[in-house]
Amino acid sequence: MRRVLPRLAAHDDGFDVRVAEAAWEVCLAAPEWDREPVWIHGDLQPGNLVVDDDGRLVAAIDFGALGVGDPAPDVAPALWTFTGAARETYREAIGYDDATWRRACGWALAPSLTGIDYYRHTFPRMAEHGRHMVRAVIATLT
Numbered sequence: 001m002r003r004v005l006p007r008l009a010a011h012d013d014g015f016d017v018r019v020a021e022a023a024w025e026v027c028l029a030a031p032e033w034d035r036e037p038v039w040i041h042g043d044l045q046p047g048n049l050v051v052d053d054d055g056r057l058v059a060a061i062d063f064g065a066l067g068v069g070d071p072a073p074d075v076a077p078a079l080w081t082f083t084g085a086a087r088e089t090y091r092e093a094i095g096y097d098d099a100t101w102r103r104a105c106g107w108a109l110a111p112s113l114t115g116i117d118y119y120r121h122t123f124p125r126m127a128e129h130g131r132h133m134v135r136a137v138i139a140t141l142t
Contacts (some may be wrong), residue, residue: 005021023142041063078090
């Protein structure tokens with residue numbers, strides 16, 4: 001993260017890199033998960049979610065990151081799956097505390113920031129997804 005931020009500052013990606021770094025610090029400052037570990041999928045990316053013809057989730061695939069621990073990695077997909085009121089409704093429905101939400105923001109922010117730089121020229125659509133996620137995390141944490 002620390003190495004990519006200066007490289008991002010050299011580009012206009014539609015967000016203030018200093019604000020993104022401050023958001024990262026908020027995520028890092030969140031208290032650790034202090035409850036019993038929970039089962040997590042660990043990679044709930046859109047490509048690992050199967051929906052039916054009506055757009056309803058029917059399955060998750062690719063369990064290579066399956067494990068137990070902090071639920072934050074599996075909460076993070078709310079940032080790329082839901083917007084506005086739907087995101088808040090989801091957040092309330094899962095019932096996790098603010099610290100878990102901040103750690104989830106970190107799980108969304110880190111690969112997004114590094115992905116922007118990594119995919120800028122080779123996979124522009126993925127870089128744009130990263131920009132979108134960074135803006136979502138910034139909006140969520142500020």
